[in-house]
Amino acid sequence: GPKVLQIPSHQIIDMGQMVTLNCDPVSNHLYFYWYKQILGQQMEFLVNFYNGKVMEKSKLFKDQFSVERPDGSYFTLKIQPTALEDSAVYFCASSPGLVSQNTLYFGAGTRLSVL
Amino acid sequence: AQKVTQTQTSISVMEKTTVTMDCVYETQDSSYFLFWYKQTASGEIVFLIRQDSYKKENATVGHYSLNFQKPKSSIGLIITATQIEDSAVYFCAMREGDNYAQGLTFGLGTRVSVFP
Helix, strand or coil, X not given: CCCCEEECCEEEECCCCCEEEEEECCCCCCEEEEEEECCCCCCEEEEXXXXXXXXXXXXXXXXXXXXXXXXXXXXXXXXCCCCHHHCEEEEEEEECCECCECCCEECCCEEEEEC | CCEEECCCCEEEEECCCCEEECCEXXXXXXXXXXXXXXXXXXXXXXXXXXXXXXXXCCCEECCEEEEEEHHXXXXXXXXXXXXXXXXXXXXXXXXXXXXXXXXXXXXXCEEEEEEC
16 A cells, blocks of 8 residues: 655753654645554654645644644654653654545554653 | 443454454444455554445455444444454444544444364
8 A cells, every 4th residue: 555654763961952853745646644652552643734734633642842844845743852751653644535435544653762 | 422342352263254344333423434454463454335325235345244224323343254464453433424524433342263
């Protein structure tokens, strides 16, 4: 199926530092998403992004979080500053955005470890 | 508010048999979309199959099929002729309405272990 790429696969940083997670969505997809999964739990929606704007965000999307996709490059999730509770696997997803094709396709995730 | 519930935490089956997983959902919308994903041991999340609420026929893809019981708000996943590589955590998910942007709501997942 369609592939979403996430870079890096694992990131270790000290609490308080900034981190940027990168996502290369499927090329013709229009909607982009970030999800957070704490070990052993379900994935939880953070935010979605369309046409250069945040469309919807959950209460997990703290003020320290931001997303952007400058000039069609990587779709990024930035956390500044990081906190211990930000340790999780972050999954990027994209979808074509059509009702008939609104399936989300996920990347392999970036494991973020905040020390 | 939407909610997805998977009550089975784990299931163990022998290879080449059939496994069935339950999922019930709650929604106020008349139009919604239901999905099943699997998460492999490596963490990869793979889309398996979907059911659109307006379709009466159960979706089937390869050895995956759905048991869609709309009056019961239930969307079970059936895997026939299971293989060792079907061992994974299976997540049920839902999106309401025609809001393309809306994210999916996931259940807690069911861990399936397939033994030789």
